[in-house]
Amino acid sequence: MATRATHDVVVIGSGASGGMAAYNLTQLGVKVLMLDAGGKFDRTNLWTHVLPFEADARLRAGEAPPPYFLDSKNEQPYLTPEDKPFNLIRVWGLGGKTNVWGRVSLRMSDLDFRSAELDGWGIPWPIRYADLAPYYDRVDQLIGVCGGDDDSDVLPGSRYHMPPPPPRCAEVLLKTAAESLDIPVVAKRSANLTRPHRGFEPCHYCGECGSGCGTSSFFTSSEHLIPFALETGNLEIRSNAVVSRILVDGEGKANAVQYFDRHAGTEQRVNARVVVVGASTMDSTRILLNSMSRFHPNGLGNSSDQLGRNYCEQIRTHVTAFLPQLYGRAYQNDDGLDGAHIYIPRFNHRRPNRDYLRGYGIQLWNTGTPTTGVDVAKHLPGFGEDFKTEVNRRYTSLVSMHPYGEMLPRSENRITVDPNRTDRFGVPLMRISVSYSDNEMKMLREMYETCEEILHTAQAEIVPVDREAYDIPGTAIHEHGTCRMGSDPRQSVLNAHNQMHDVDNVFVVDGSAFTTASEKNPTLSILALSWRASDYLAEELRRGNL
Amino acid sequence: MFSRREALRVFGAAAALPLFDPGRLHHPLAQVPSGQAWQPRFLDVNQVETVASIAECIIPRTDTPGARDAGVHEYVDFALERAEATVQQRFTDGLTWFTAHVATLRRRTFTELRRDEQTRLLTELSESTSSQGPAFFVQMKELTIEGYYRSEAGMFQELKFAGNTFLSEFQGCSHEEHLSWQPAEANSTAERDS
Numbered sequence: 001m002a003t004r005a006t007h008d009v010v011v012i013g014s015g016a017s018g019g020m021a022a023y024n025l026t027q028l029g030v031k032v033l034m035l036d037a038g039g040k041f042d043r044t045n046l047w048t049h050v051l052p053f054e055a056d057a058r059l060r061a062g063e064a065p066p067p068y069f070l071d072s073k074n075e076q077p078y079l080t081p082e083d084k085p086f087n088l089i090r091v092w093g094l095g096g097k098t099n100v101w102g103r104v105s106l107r108m109s110d111l112d113f114r115s116a117e118l119d120g121w122g123i124p125w126p127i128r129y130a131d132l133a134p135y136y137d138r139v140d141q142l143i144g145v146c147g148g149d150d151d152s153d154v155l156p157g158s159r160y161h162m163p164p165p166p167p168r169c170a171e172v173l174l175k176t177a178a179e180s181l182d183i184p185v186v187a188k189r190s191a192n193l194t195r196p197h198r199g200f201e202p203c204h205y206c207g208e209c210g211s212g213c214g215t216s217s218f219f220t221s222s223e224h225l226i227p228f229a230l231e232t233g234n235l236e237i238r239s240n241a242v243v244s245r246i247l248v249d250g251e252g253k254a255n256a257v258q259y260f261d262r263h264a265g266t267e268q269r270v271n272a273r274v275v276v277v278g279a280s281t282m283d284s285t286r287i288l289l290n291s292m293s294r295f296h297p298n299g300l301g302n303s304s305d306q307l308g309r310n311y312c313e314q315i316r317t318h319v320t321a322f323l324p325q326l327y328g329r330a331y332q333n334d335d336g337l338d339g340a341h342i343y344i345p346r347f348n349h350r351r352p353n354r355d356y357l358r359g360y361g362i363q364l365w366n367t368g369t370p371t372t373g374v375d376v377a378k379h380l381p382g383f384g385e386d387f388k389t390e391v392n393r394r395y396t397s398l399v400s401m402h403p404y405g406e407m408l409p410r411s412e413n414r415i416t417v418d419p420n421r422t423d424r425f426g427v428p429l430m431r432i433s434v435s436y437s438d439n440e441m442k443m444l445r446e447m448y449e450t451c452e453e454i455l456h457t458a459q460a461e462i463v464p465v466d467r468e469a470y471d472i473p474g475t476a477i478h479e480h481g482t483c484r485m486g487s488d489p490r491q492s493v494l495n496a497h498n499q500m501h502d503v504d505n506v507f508v509v510d511g512s513a514f515t516t517a518s519e520k521n522p523t524l525s526i527l528a529l530s531w532r533a534s535d536y537l538a539e540e541l542r543r544g545n546l
Numbered sequence: 547m548f549s550r551r552e553a554l555r556v557f558g559a560a561a562a563l564p565l566f567d568p569g570r571l572h573h574p575l576a577q578v579p580s581g582q583a584w585q586p587r588f589l590d591v592n593q594v595e596t597v598a599s600i601a602e603c604i605i606p607r608t609d610t611p612g613a614r615d616a617g618v619h620e621y622v623d624f625a626l627e628r629a630e631a632t633v634q635q636r637f638t639d640g641l642t643w644f645t646a647h648v649a650t651l652r653r654r655t656f657t658e659l660r661r662d663e664q665t666r667l668l669t670e671l672s673e674s675t676s677s678q679g680p681a682f683f684v685q686m687k688e689l690t691i692e693g694y695y696r697s698e699a700g701m702f703q704e705l706k707f708a709g710n711t712f713l714s715e716f717q718g719c720s721h722e723e724h725l726s727w728q729p730a731e732a733n734s735t736a737e738r739d740s
Contacts, residue, residue: 372696383604
């Protein structure tokens with residue numbers, strides 16, 4: 001069963017983290033075998049330019065868009081306690097979640113890397129902004145990120161932003177309102193090309209990135225990294241390889257990866273000198289926990305007992321309103337980028353009297369981008385001719401605010417594996433036990449207050465909200481912390497180069513490595529960390545240290 | 547850019563759907579499959595008629611198409627067919643209750659009532675304190691909204707939507723009244739300062 005060839009590096013996963021590791025390593029001359037849990041998505045059949053009623057007709061006729069999202073229930077179930085629901089969103093297939101990601105590209109700052117020193121919660125990151133800054137620069141140049149020239153203690157600037165698209169009417173009004181409250185508003189940083197770049201066409205502002213981009217005008221691992229890695233001749237991709245375990249030799253070092261063919265169900269093994277894990281936070285952690293051996297009885301590299309613990313992400317909610325300044329305004333095509341053209345970075349640390357730790361930023365998708373009118377109509381009372389007139393009058397005036405607040409890492413928020421419940425390959429399932437704490441609930445209260453403060457200032461009519469409501473964990477798709485980096489091997493799983501303290505030929509390069517979640521969208525940081533880690537890996541290989 | 551055959555296909559699609567912005571020609575559209583006349587798959591024929599009549603009360607024809615013109619009943623049938631079993635059951639129970647409720651009250655079917663009678667009945671229903679009436683009305687209203695404001699008639703004729711297209715540059719806001727707008731308090735401060 002075991003193939004005789006030993007690969008220099010086996011990369012598990014093809015998304016932002018695995019894709020970047022493979023891209024960088026192959027450029028540096030390292031032979032890489034990539035194991036991908038799915039196959040290549042059919043990009044000739046994107047439904048990006050299929051309107052809702054066309055989509056209905058197609059669905060009725062039995063057609064379907066590319067099946068990006070994994071049917072977890074039937075393919076790889078996860079268990080949760082009844083009172084702790086979790087919404088795990090997965091994409092198995094080339095490029096992973098980058099095929100459909102939100103593209104918000106924010107640099108973390110020393111407020112994030114130093115958060116444990118600043119407030120005493122958790123352990124410090126083993127790196128500082130200065131360690132990652134050169135890699136953020138490289139990532140911005142490679143993938144193409146549009147954004148402004150702003151630069152702050154919260155959100156470090158970049159010299160490599162492409163010009164951002166200008167704000168829409170509703171965004172102009174909210175920006176003015178927020179700024180009058182001393183809340184800075186910046187151009188959203190988004191991995192959309194607003195200029196031609198590396199042979200890719202610029203964005204055509206159709207506003208439908210979420211369905212996949214036929215012109216590859218936003219960054220995806222599948223279009224912007226992997227083809228370049230393949231060009232080097234150093235990359236081999238094995239599709240539909242659902243990794244179950246990393247196997248170790250007589251000294252406890254990794255020497256092979258076990259996987260099951262997604263369709264045939266057959267067990268396979270590949271030998272590896274070095275393993276790079278980038279299967280996304282939850283599945284990477286599941287694989288490592290299932291990689292038990294005499295040397296690693298609680299999972300691979302888990303002598304600290306921190307593997308699977310300290311889950312963190314963001315608490316998120318939504319506030320919707322109408323801007324009367326825009327009532328009755330004629331339609332204009334404001335689709336632009338899918339999502340907002342502005343962003344409200346964290347500002348709470350500049351204000352006094354907080355009763356919670358950390359902070360939140362605010363996103364504004366679905367603000368001033370009239371599309372179907374469904375969102376407008378669902379928020380209005382009544383029916384009949386007056387109702388129809390009112391929907392029409394408010395069609396262009398809908399705005400939405402979506403604050404993301406940092407969730408503190410806590411030991412008890414954790415992933416485990418259940419030996420008594422197995423998947424169709426006989427591999428133990430993961431159990432996710434996560435809930436928000438008092439700190440997040442306090443922050444949530446302020447998140448609502450801030451949104452309402454800005455909206456009131458903008459003279460908006462706010463749709464009544466349930467201020468206890470928030471998205472259930474997992475929904476933001478920003479999972480972190482379960483395989484964290486740290487300087488102290490007793491308190492962390494990985495060192496400052498994403499290398500396991502216990503097993504030096506295993507690197508974990510996805511969101512699970514984050515020591516804290518911050519309030520920011522993680523992908524840009526994942527790309528930078530994976531690039532940095534794979535630079536180190538290649539150098540260690542060259543020196544014969546691995 | 548396109549092969550001739552592809553171009554013909556694209557222009558053919560555009561001709562069949564004249565409401566589309568010509569900018570959409572940058573994106574070859576696959577033809578929406580067409581075939582036999584529409585047949586309900588979830589509702590029966592009487593239910594379709596009731597649904598169409600309620601939907602038309604919720605979004606009536608004015609100088610733009612109403613729910614019936616937009617085929618909302620077809621959408622409702624489609625959405626229910628694909629819905630979870632609990633949602634299907636809730637709708638079927640609600641519709642059965644509604645039909646019986648109308649028969650008791652007016653000794654006729656909802657479709658046979660005059661429009662003003664229909665509207666009065668729905669108004670009472672939406673405002674009633676019973677559990678079933680408002681719940682059914684809300685479900686029906688939501689389905690009508692989804693069906694109408696996602697339809698070709700709803701998006702293009704009612705709302706004048708012209709997006710999801712190809713723009714070489716994004717213009718953004720260029721309206722003086724928005725760019726120079728100031729919140730009320732800031733204005734009063736400015737006046738005091740001057």
